[in-house]
Amino acid sequence: MSDTEIVERLKGDLGARALEIANPDRRRIFLKVAPADLVAAVTLLRDRYDCAFLSTISGLDAGEAFEVLYHFASPVTTIHVRTATPRSDPRLPSICAVIPGAVLYEREIQEMFGIVVDGIPDGRRLNLPDDWPDGVFPMRKDWKHVRPEEVIPGGKP
Amino acid sequence: MSFEIPIGPQHPALKEPISLRMTVEGEVITNADIRLGYNHRGIEKVAEEKNWTQNIYLAERICGICSHSHATCYVQGVEKLMELQPPRRGLYIRYLVSELERVHSHLLWLGVAGHEAGFDSFFMYVWRDREIVMDLLEMITGNRVHYAINAIGGVRRDLDAGQKAKVLEGVATLKKRSEYYLNLGGTEPSFVARIAGVGRLSRELAIALCATGPTARASGVARDVRKEDPYAVYDELDFEICTADTCDVLGRVVVRIKELLESYKMIEQMVRNLPAGDIACKAPRKAKPGEVVSRYEAPRGENIHYIRANGTDRPERLKVRAPTLGNYPATVEMLKKGFIADIPLIFAAIDPCICCAERAVALIDARGGETAVVRMSDLRRQAIARHLNAPVKGNAAWPL
Amino acid sequence: MLSKLARWSRIKSPWILHLNSGACNACDIEIVAALTPRFDVERFGILLKATPRHADVIVASGPVTRQMRDRLIRIYEQTPDPKFVIAVGACAMSGCVYRGAYNILGGIDQVIPVDMYVPGCPARPDAIVDGVVKLLGKL
Numbered sequence: 001m002s003d004t005e006i007v008e009r010l011k012g013d014l015g016a017r018a019l020e021i022a023n024p025d026r027r028r029i030f031l032k033v034a035p036a037d038l039v040a041a042v043t044l045l046r047d048r049y050d051c052a053f054l055s056t057i058s059g060l061d062a063g064e065a066f067e068v069l070y071h072f073a074s075p076v077t078t079i080h081v082r083t084a085t086p087r088s089d090p091r092l093p094s095i096c097a098v099i100p101g102a103v104l105y106e107r108e109i110q111e112m113f114g115i116v117v118d119g120i121p122d123g124r125r126l127n128l129p130d131d132w133p134d135g136v137f138p139m140r141k142d143w144k145h146v147r148p149e150e151v152i153p154g155g156k157p
Numbered sequence: 158m159s160f161e162i163p164i165g166p167q168h169p170a171l172k173e174p175i176s177l178r179m180t181v182e183g184e185v186i187t188n189a190d191i192r193l194g195y196n197h198r199g200i201e202k203v204a205e206e207k208n209w210t211q212n213i214y215l216a217e218r219i220c221g222i223c224s225h226s227h228a229t230c231y232v233q234g235v236e237k238l239m240e241l242q243p244p245r246r247g248l249y250i251r252y253l254v255s256e257l258e259r260v261h262s263h264l265l266w267l268g269v270a271g272h273e274a275g276f277d278s279f280f281m282y283v284w285r286d287r288e289i290v291m292d293l294l295e296m297i298t299g300n301r302v303h304y305a306i307n308a309i310g311g312v313r314r315d316l317d318a319g320q321k322a323k324v325l326e327g328v329a330t331l332k333k334r335s336e337y338y339l340n341l342g343g344t345e346p347s348f349v350a351r352i353a354g355v356g357r358l359s360r361e362l363a364i365a366l367c368a369t370g371p372t373a374r375a376s377g378v379a380r381d382v383r384k385e386d387p388y389a390v391y392d393e394l395d396f397e398i399c400t401a402d403t404c405d406v407l408g409r410v411v412v413r414i415k416e417l418l419e420s421y422k423m424i425e426q427m428v429r430n431l432p433a434g435d436i437a438c439k440a441p442r443k444a445k446p447g448e449v450v451s452r453y454e455a456p457r458g459e460n461i462h463y464i465r466a467n468g469t470d471r472p473e474r475l476k477v478r479a480p481t482l483g484n485y486p487a488t489v490e491m492l493k494k495g496f497i498a499d500i501p502l503i504f505a506a507i508d509p510c511i512c513c514a515e516r517a518v519a520l521i522d523a524r525g526g527e528t529a530v531v532r533m534s535d536l537r538r539q540a541i542a543r544h545l546n547a548p549v550k551g552n553a554a555w556p557l
Numbered sequence: 558m559l560s561k562l563a564r565w566s567r568i569k570s571p572w573i574l575h576l577n578s579g580a581c582n583a584c585d586i587e588i589v590a591a592l593t594p595r596f597d598v599e600r601f602g603i604l605l606k607a608t609p610r611h612a613d614v615i616v617a618s619g620p621v622t623r624q625m626r627d628r629l630i631r632i633y634e635q636t637p638d639p640k641f642v643i644a645v646g647a648c649a650m651s652g653c654v655y656r657g658a659y660n661i662l663g664g665i666d667q668v669i670p671v672d673m674y675v676p677g678c679p680a681r682p683d684a685i686v687d688g689v690v691k692l693l694g695k696l
Contacts, residue, residue, distance in 0.1 A: 025237070027386055028450060053380070054367050055452070056478035058463045071450060071461060075385050080450060101367030101486050105478075127197040129624035129660065138202055138659055145202070145659035153666050197622060198579060199658035206657075215654050221583025221679060265586065284593035291590075302583040302679050 003029060003077055006049070010079075013044060020082075032082045035092050041081055042070065042095045050074040054095075057105035059113045061141045066090050066113055085115060094119040112139040177504075181497055189492040191485055204475040209235055209309060209444065212472065216462075217303050219477060222265065224303050225258045226455035227462075227477065232307045233388055234451030234464045238444045239309070247311030247436040248389045253324075253427045254298060254306055256420045260331065261290045262456035263413045263420075266505075267338065270410060273505045274351045279341070286334050293327045296320055311437025321428050332421045339414050352406040356491040356503040359404055368487040370458025370480050371416065372507045374400045375408030382454040394423050406506040443470045455480050457507075481507065567613055567639075568693045570602030574612035574636065578629050578665065580619025583679035584646035588616060591682035598686050609635040614689065617669075620648040620655050621662040633669045643688055644671045647678040 001009075003023050010021055010031060017040070020032035033041045045051040051072035060067040062084070070081040085092055094117045096103050106117045107126040114137040117123070128138070137143060161180050180188040200219060204212050216231040217224040229251060236243060264287040271279030291301045297320060298304035306312050342348060358368065363376040373380065381398045383391045399415035401408035444466040453460045458480030467473040484507045491503050577585050591598045592605060606612050609632045621629060633642070644665040647653040652663035665671055675688040 024447075025449075052364050052367075053369075055459060055461045055483075056463075056476070058474070058476040060465065060474045060476075069463065071463065073380075073385070073452070073459070075380065078386065078450065078452070099367065100365050101483070104482060104485060126193055129197075129622070131623065138199065145199075145657070147657055150663060150667070153670065197624070197660050198620065198655050199660040200655070203655065203658045218581045218583075218654050218678075221581040221586060224581070224583065281594055284590065285595060288590075288593070288595045301681065302586065 001076060003027065006077060006079075010049075013048070014041065017041070027077045029077060029079045030082060031079060032084075035083050035085055038070075038081070038083055039093050039095055039098060042072075042098050045072055045079060045081070046098055049079065050076075051079055052099070054099050054102050054105070057102065057109055059109040059115065059139065061113065061139065063087075063141075066115055068092060068109060068115065070095070090115040092117050094121075096121050111137070113137050114140070177500075179492065179497070179500065184496050184498070186492050186495050186497065186500070189489045191489065193485075201475055201477065204472060206471065208442075208470045209440075209472070212475065213307055213309070214305065216475075216477070217305065220479060221302055222262050223258065223455045223457060223460070223479075225254055225306070226453055226460050227479070228305075228307045229255060230451050230453035230455075230460050230462045231464070231475070232309055233453065234449045234462050235309050235444065236440075237449045237451070238447055238464060238466050239441055240445075241310050241438060241440060243311040243438055244435045245390075245432045246315075246434040247438075249427050249431050250297075250312045250314075250316055250436060251307060252390050253316075253424060253431075254294070254304060254312075256424050256427070257290055257294055257297075257324075258304075259420050259456045260417060260424075261287060261294065263417050264290065266413060266456075267410070269505055270352075270406070270502070271348075273502045274348060276345075276348055279338075279348075283338065286331060289327050289331055293324055296323060308437055309440040311435070313437070315436050316431065321431065324428050325425060328421050328424050332418070335414060335417050335421070339418075342410060342414070349407060352410065352502065353403070355406045355499050356495060356506050357405050358487055358491050362490055363404075363487060366486040366490060367483055368458075369483045370455070371409055371412045372458065372484050372487060374398070375412045376404040377402050382452050382459050386452050388453070390427070394426050396423050406502060409506050443468060457481055458483060570604070571613045571689065571693060572604045572606045572611055573614045573616050573689070574606055574609050574632075576615055576617045576629070576632060578617060578619040578625040578649075579622035579661075580646065580648050584618035584648070584677075587679045587682050588618070588645065588685060591685050596682040596686060598682075598689075601686070601690065603689060609633075610637065612636055612640070614641045614643060614692070616643045616645055616685070616689075617665050617671075618645045618649050619665075620652040620658075621665060621668050622660050623662065624660075626662060626668055629665075629668050641672045641692055642669055643673045643675060643685075643692060645675045645677075645680050645685055645688070647676060650674050650676060653678060 003026065007021055007023050007029060010018060017033055017037045018031055019034065022030045051074045053073045055071040055073055058069045065084040065086050067082060067084050072079045072081065090113065092115055094106055096106065103120065103122055104126060106120050107122065107124065109115050110117055110123060111125050111128050161178055178190040179186050200215060204215055207215060213228050213232060217228040219227045264283050268280040268283035271283065294304065295301050297316060298306045298314060306314055358376050360377045363373045363378050377400055379398050379400045384398055396419045399412050399419060401411045446466055446468045448465040451462045460480055461478045463476040464472055465474045488504065488507050492500065495503055575588055590596060615633065615636060642665065644650055648655065649665045652661055655661045656663055662668060673688050673692045675684050677684055
């Protein structure tokens with residue numbers, strides 16, 4: 001099935017829930033949904049579009065909202081599901097019931113952006129060290145790392 | 158009565174420091190937990206402060222063994238953002254280095270798998286042959302690791318006739334040696350018995366847990382980014398996806414050796430059909446606003462980069478997902494129901510960016526709280542001894 | 558007399574512990590490649606050991622991540638005296654490309670005292686062997 005056929009089928013299946021569908025390049029389909037429709041869209045992709053393989057989940061700090069992209073790959077194309085959640089109350093439903101392999105990626109966006117993923121089976125930190133202060137989210141644009149003074153052993157003071 | 162055994166992060170292994178906690182009942186592992194973060198360097202944040210060209214060098218240093226795969230994945234994406242069409246010769250040279258990197262990585266892994274299974278001579282033989290590939294790479298690019306041959310718009314160095322002849326010569330030698338290893342590994346009953354049946358990952362689990370690369374292909378899942386999403390030259394080359402049906406470490410060894418042979422085929426095709434022309438085209442400083450998803454088949458699996466640009470000379474967001482991260486949930490599944498002594502082998506079988514030699518394991522007695530330090534080499538020796546004494550499995554046939 | 562013997566054996570056959578404090582693994586493969594038949598570091602009596610308690614020399618690579626900092630100090634303290642530390646690669650010297658990242662301390666010498674620096678990104682196996690031999694020459 002070519003990309004245009006898949007886009008038509010998606011429009012038919014999702015109807016008004018698909019806020020935006022774009023096909024900017026060969027084998028790249030970008031689909032936007034609201035957070036409430038996320039699990040339904042992912043289930044549909046897994047069952048009817050052969051997208052059981054989740055490549056990764058990317059988070060992005062877009063000022064007023066956090067944009068989160070779920071990258072799926074099927075043997076003929078790749079479909080990327082985009083959703084946005086407001087900065088003041090970032091919450092997303094977990095898709096681990098549908099795609100068990102998504103747990104590590106959801107843990108990562110939780111700790112990097114502070115997005116709360118509801119229903120995640122294992123909400124511990126993934127990458128940040130044990131002594132990292134709570135409530136500090138490194139990938140947000142308004143957080144800048146301040147490098148401490150460096151002491152060069154044996155060097156000029 | 159279960160114990161919890163922590164493994165790592167320090168080990169003279171070359172793998173990134175990682176901490177595993179295994180819950181064991183006797184010798185069988187019932188649960189495994191992985192603590193990442195020892196190797197977290199905050200690269201995605203640093204990438205937002207460097208310009209497009211500086212980020213090539215940053216992307217290369219995400220991993221030392223598949224450095225070219227990260228750099229190429231990134232450069233592919235940026236070229237799409239800037240709407241550049243690199244010249245064909247540049248693309249051929251870039252993917253020639255990619256296939257040479259795949260050869261070096263699989264040979265490295267084969268040696269490591271041999272070492273973990275107790276077959277040290279195999280390890281030394283394979284790494285001696287790996288030096289042939291390292292010499293070829295040094296001749297083409299100037300360095301053994303971290304080639305830095307990518308530039309936005311093409312490559313930085315050209316290939317002349319003498320180098321082409323050397324590459325073909327090196328690949329011919331390696332092909333003979335790889336076929337020898339195929340036979341050696343296949344007919345060596347103790348080696349096959351050691352690795353068959355270890356680290357089972359069924360096909361359904363491999364699909365559900367989103368395993369990628371040779372780990373998934375050894376469970377019969379025939380997905381390869383070079384066939385599904387062919388970028389640049391791969392739709393002009395003739396090669397097969399290699400799979401195996403045994404779903405265990407033996408299958409992974411078979412898949413990687415077959416991939417080696419396919420890579421030799423591809424390298425010969427690329428060198429013989431190298432088109433003439435420029436090696437790079439000029440790239441602008443700034444990229445137009447937009448986003449791109451770039452996928453690449455690294456030696457370990459699917460590498461995906463998501464890049465968003467906002468019209469300046471720096472990326473707005475660079476998101477990298479290296480293939481080993483995608484294989485971690487599958488590793489936890491594989492470790493369950495395995496034996497403690499098989500831990501190094503199972504972990505090495507997903508090719509976790511490198512794995513070698515010994516680790517120190519601390520056994521914590523859950524009741525008394527005493528600790529005893531056991532070396533992984535002792536565990537490995539115990540495992541080898543146990544396998545020597547066990548009857549050779551009758552159905553451990555080499556699925557060629 | 559015994560101390561002369563001990564010193565001679567330490568120079569003639571140093572046992573090394575390899576420690577990766579968060580590197581990209583390139584320097585680490587080159588350290589393992591030093592064991593393989595082409596560069597063969599075992600002919601100098603150098604053995605790769607598993608535990609810090611048996612080691613004379615710590616060969617460390619990688620910019621130190623915050624998580625690895627305490628472990629690095631612990632391992633340094635577990636290694637018996639006299640011990641030497643070799644920092645391999647540009648990351649171990651100053652942090653290489655990762656300087657300024659939020660999770661990096663920037664070089665092994667920010668955490669433990671270093672005796673020898675081997676530059677390179679990654680450092681070639683011959684350079685690593687050269688570094689170890691030069692260090693022993695100073696003893």
